[in-house]
Structures are given as structure tokens and as C-alpha cells.
Amino acid sequence: MKGKIFIIEDEASIVQLVQHNLEKEGFVVSSSLNGNEGLKELKKFEPNLLLLDWMLPDLSGIDICKNIRRDSNFKSLPIIMLTAKGEEEDKIKGLESGVDDYITKPFSFNELSARIKAVLRRSDPNIVANNLTFEDLKLDRIEKRVFRSDKEIQLGPTEFRLLEFFLTNPKRVYSRDQILETVWPNNVNVESRTIDVHIRRLRQSINIEGKKELIRTVRASGYSLI
Amino acid sequence: MKGKIFIIEDEASIVQLVQHNLEKEGFVVSSSLNGNEGLKELKKFEPNLLLLDWMLPDLSGIDICKNIRRDSNFKSLPIIMLTAKGEEEDKIKGLESGVDDYITKPFSFNELSARIKAVLRRSDPNIVANNLTFEDLKLDRIEKRVFRSDKEIQLGPTEFRLLEFFLTNPKRVYSRDQILETVWPNNVNVESRTIDVHIRRLRQSINIEGKKELIRTVRASGYSLI
DNA sequence: TCTTAATGTTACAGAAATATTACAAATTAA
DNA sequence: TTAATTTGTAATATTTCTGTAACATTAAGA
The missing domain is CATH 3.40.50.2300 (Response regulator)
Incomplete structure (x- = not known):
């Protein structure tokens, strides 16, 4: 609504x-x-x-x-x-x-x-979607919290935005450039490889207790949330 | 739309x-x-x-x-x-x-x-068709996934592009030169026979469980998706 | 059947892409 | 201010992919 x-x-x-x-x-x-x-x-x-x-x-x-x-x-x-x-x-x-x-x-x-x-x-939180979920992953935009299987996960600001971004379009593959454009503040110049590092950090944070990998690498294309 | x-x-x-x-x-x-x-x-x-x-x-x-x-x-x-x-x-x-x-x-x-x-x-992904299908083959351009009879198939980047190419015009026979021009990045020089190898790799990947061959060799002309 | 040209198959080395790590600079919190 | 966290990058390691050459097989005409 x-x-x-x-x-x-x-x-x-x-x-x-x-x-x-x-x-x-x-x-x-x-x-x-x-x-x-x-x-x-x-x-x-x-x-x-x-x-x-x-x-x-x-x-x-x-x-x-x-x-x-x-x-x-x-x-x-x-x-x-x-x-x-x-x-x-x-x-x-x-x-x-x-x-x-x-x-x-x-x-x-x-x-x-x-x-x-x-x-x-x-x-007016009811008007806008505040929770993004995918499988057992949950992100609360208001409280700025992330859960995997109801267990809270600590993320840095960049990893939070990165995950938020992936959650708005699960399964879709994004190129590093697309990720940069959307997740990073405008006009910031960061090395495209830097994203790999943040992906790694995000992976490390959300893959708790041997649960299945949620971020997929698509060679020559980019990454997606499974 | x-x-x-x-x-x-x-x-x-x-x-x-x-x-x-x-x-x-x-x-x-x-x-x-x-x-x-x-x-x-x-x-x-x-x-x-x-x-x-x-x-x-x-x-x-x-x-x-x-x-x-x-x-x-x-x-x-x-x-x-x-x-x-x-x-x-x-x-x-x-x-x-x-x-x-x-x-x-x-x-x-x-x-x-x-x-x-x-x-x-x-x-503007919604404007363009993102799924290509042929018989029981399905290719999703957004998610970069390929399925045969709903079973996912893993392809390398080149094999993916190759299949994508064939799927845009099933049944049509393409010469090796045409394939090279379209599937390979511009200005790249590859041996024409290299295509044979990629065709083989693609065949091997998509012909799962003894399902029927989907790529046809047309002697002296090239290849086509059946 | 033999010959030949075209295609199939295989293996492998180098290239390319991604993963991982460590670290210094920048930012934020205490 | 100091301490702690976060960021970006460079260097290195690892994985995956690519192209090619060498050899095998097949098809078709003589």
C-alpha cells in the first residue's frame, strides 16, 4: 500500500x-x-x-x-x-x-x-517497505539490522548498503559497475576490484554456521544474491 | 511491453x-x-x-x-x-x-x-525480453542461468554467449565466421577451429542425461540449434 | 574402397578472473 | 586525544576459462 x-x-x-x-x-x-x-x-x-x-x-x-x-x-x-x-x-x-x-x-x-x-x-513506516527478506535473510531498514535465521548479524555501513542493494533484486546479476553506481555515493572513485573485497566481507558475515552461500559469483558478469 | x-x-x-x-x-x-x-x-x-x-x-x-x-x-x-x-x-x-x-x-x-x-x-530491463527458450532449453539473461528440462546447467562465459546467440535464431545455420563476429568481442583474433572446441564444450554441457542433441553440425556451412 | 577434407576429441599451457590477505589511511567512537 | 572500526588498494594465491595443437573420426566423392 x-x-x-x-x-x-x-x-x-x-x-x-x-x-x-x-x-x-x-x-x-x-x-x-x-x-x-x-x-x-x-x-x-x-x-x-x-x-x-x-x-x-x-x-x-x-x-x-x-x-x-x-x-x-x-x-x-x-x-x-x-x-x-x-x-x-x-x-x-x-x-x-x-x-x-x-x-x-x-x-x-x-x-x-x-x-x-x-x-x-x-x-509512516507502513507506506514504504522497510523489511527486505530473502530466504532466511532479513534486513530492517529502519533499525538498520540484519538477521540470518533470526540470528543478528553485524555489518559495516558499506556491507549493509551492499546487501540492501542485492535484496532489492534477488537473483539478478549485477556487474561491478552497476554495483558501484548504486551502492557507492555518487562521484566516488573506487577501484572496481574493491567490490570483490566487500563481497568477501559480506559473505563472511552472512554465511554463519556453515549455512549455504547466498552470494553467487557469475564469472565475467558480476554477483547476485543466489 | x-x-x-x-x-x-x-x-x-x-x-x-x-x-x-x-x-x-x-x-x-x-x-x-x-x-x-x-x-x-x-x-x-x-x-x-x-x-x-x-x-x-x-x-x-x-x-x-x-x-x-x-x-x-x-x-x-x-x-x-x-x-x-x-x-x-x-x-x-x-x-x-x-x-x-x-x-x-x-x-x-x-x-x-x-x-x-x-x-x-x-x-531498463523490463522493456526487453530477458528469457530465451527453445524446446526444453531456457536461458535467463538477467539471472545468467541456463536450464535444460528445468535442471540448471553450468556454463562458462563464452559458452553462455554462444548459446545465447544460437537461441536468438534457432534452426538457423551460422558459419564459423558469423559466430566469431557476433559471439566474440570485437577485434579479437581467434582460430576458426576454436569454435569447434567451444561447440563441443557447449554440447557436452547441455546434453545431459542422454537427452537429444540440440546442436546440429551442417557440414561445410556451420552449426545451428537443431 | 581409398582419399581427402571437414569435423570431433583431448590435453595442456597460458591467460584472465576472482579470492584472499595484509596493511595503511580515513573515519568514527570512546 | 586515543582506540576501534571501517575502507580502499595492492600484492599474492587460487580458480576457472581459453585457445591451440595434435591426433582421431567421419562423411562424401572418385
Whole structure:
């Protein structure tokens, strides 16, 4: 079950793109191109999350934000702010305007989607999948814990992300490049062979008590979760 | 379900040929004969892949490429570059202009089609068929697995590619040269007889438990999948 | 049947890909 | 700050794959 998202943003092209893609992901989406109306519609729509432009023709994003926070029904509505580059990100960040996250335009939809899910995961865990499982492997994204056959496993941050990645698409083979792109922070340059080492570390951690190997090496192609 | 492909290429005859054939394969295709307009239309069209001419009357392919890579919404749009022979292929190859693949004119539609699918398979796996079957043989391109009568078969990389190749056109006889060209990485020189050995290895792997031979030798011509 | 060209089979050495280990630098926790 | 953990890489070990050559077998025409 997916949630409802409301967008207040005056650039129609952005709204269109984001709305379309979010709907494709199963969210129910509604939007408004200006602040005052948006505020009203939003309260009727009762979304699980709001995407809010920082600079609007009528009301500023921060005013909307304050308005929302004053309304007891929406006090805890998660808000992700959309800001243009240079629009004093620091202020937004520092100024605790009650924003849950913000993203700088231009952004890729994937990045936005990831942030939306991250925020929803905290605020409204039922909307977003928080547990990934495969066979006797379980990963809890909220608590950041991993279990194999109900026995907890300790993983470093990178191994955690790596396993999380494999769990989103079990059985599928990923090349080292694909793994790098997705698991490592953008623009980080790491040797492709480095992945082998992390695979080894992950293997070592999750293959407890002689249980069966869960990571498959596919020569010349990459790795997969069995 | 097939995806959307956009073409920017000034030779109308090429556009026509490619567009027509791609549509026949089920793709939704749109095109433009020049760079600047193409760039605009492309962004409206939101394709899953772009075929881009290297030499255009107004903008060079590489400029378009850069423009696209700067636009966060299209940063990861797969691009296949179309180049005339002699147009410094090396540069395109080396110069990491963010191109996913390139093909030299004149090309056969089949070759283009194969490359398009290969690229889409990485970027957008749901668009392309990922399973090849023939009789009781099954090959899964995503999981990189091969089955005969539901029993998994272990193949080395080359044998996998070889079988994949045969499965795209069962019953058709391929000469050793054709096999070499398609299955082996470009510019690799291998003895033609080497194929015999790989055929043997493939045969040995897929003919389990006395099941019937699936690879046919056509004397003086080559091999085929029955 | 003999001859010959084409294909099948085998074994093996070198190449290529992956696994493993150790370690120093970077990061985080105490 | 110091200690502990985590990371990336390089060096080394191990495994698996590849291509080829040498020899065996088969098919087809003379």
C-alpha cells in the first residue's frame, strides 16, 4: 500500500515529471501551482508527504511551512523542500523550519524518490517497505539490522548498503559497475576490484554456521544474491 | 511491453529505415532531423533510449550528448551514437562522452537492434525480453542461468554467449565466421577451429542425461540449434 | 574402397578472473 | 586525544576459462 503525496511547485514541467513518475511508482499524487490554493487543497487531500517549492510566486515556501506546522492536523506532515541551487541551502538546513529534508534543483527523479522513501520510512513506516527478506535473510531498514535465521548479524555501513542493494533484486546479476553506481555515493572513485573485497566481507558475515552461500559469483558478469 | 526510442539523425533515409523497423519490433519511435529541435522534442518525448548521429548539420552529437548529461532528468538516458566509418571511432570510444555504445555506418538493422536491446537490458530491463527458450532449453539473461528440462546447467562465459546467440535464431545455420563476429568481442583474433572446441564444450554441457542433441553440425556451412 | 577434407576429441599451457590477505589511511567512537 | 572500526588498494594465491595443437573420426566423392 502506497501513500499520498502533494506537490506545491510553480514550474509546471517539474510537477508533471515528478507527478507522473510518482504515480508510476504507485503513489496517489495531487498538486498545485501556487501557494495559497495549494495550502487549501492540501488540507482537503490529506497527503502523507508534501513536496514544497522554496520560491513560489505568492507565498514563500517557508510561510507555507509555518502555516502547516501551526495546524494541529498537519503538524507532523513530512515536508521535502525543493530549492534552486544557490537559494541559501544553509539557511534551510540550519533554520529549523520544520522541514524533513530538502533537495536541490535540478535533481534526478531517482534521487527524489529515494529521499521521499527515506522520509516516509521514518514518518509512516507502513507506506514504504522497510523489511527486505530473502530466504532466511532479513534486513530492517529502519533499525538498520540484519538477521540470518533470526540470528543478528553485524555489518559495516558499506556491507549493509551492499546487501540492501542485492535484496532489492534477488537473483539478478549485477556487474561491478552497476554495483558501484548504486551502492557507492555518487562521484566516488573506487577501484572496481574493491567490490570483490566487500563481497568477501559480506559473505563472511552472512554465511554463519556453515549455512549455504547466498552470494553467487557469475564469472565475467558480476554477483547476485543466489 | 516495449519502450520509447528517439532518433536524431539528418539522413532521412536512415531515419526512415530504422524507425520503420523499430516500430515493427514494437518500439514507440520519434525522430528529428536536426540537433537543436531534436533536443527539445526529445525532452518532451521522454524516451528510454536515444540514437544519435555523431555529425549533424547544426549541433555536433557530442554537444547534444553533453547537454543531455547536464539535464538531471536525462542524466542516465542511454545513448547509442551513430558514426560514419573513419569518424575517429577511437575518440568516441576513449573520450568518455557518456555514450553507452556506438555503431558504425553503414550498419545492418539487426546489428543495431541487438545493440539497442543490449543497452536497454542494462538500463531498463523490463522493456526487453530477458528469457530465451527453445524446446526444453531456457536461458535467463538477467539471472545468467541456463536450464535444460528445468535442471540448471553450468556454463562458462563464452559458452553462455554462444548459446545465447544460437537461441536468438534457432534452426538457423551460422558459419564459423558469423559466430566469431557476433559471439566474440570485437577485434579479437581467434582460430576458426576454436569454435569447434567451444561447440563441443557447449554440447557436452547441455546434453545431459542422454537427452537429444540440440546442436546440429551442417557440414561445410556451420552449426545451428537443431 | 581409398582419399581427402571437414569435423570431433583431448590435453595442456597460458591467460584472465576472482579470492584472499595484509596493511595503511580515513573515519568514527570512546 | 586515543582506540576501534571501517575502507580502499595492492600484492599474492587460487580458480576457472581459453585457445591451440595434435591426433582421431567421419562423411562424401572418385
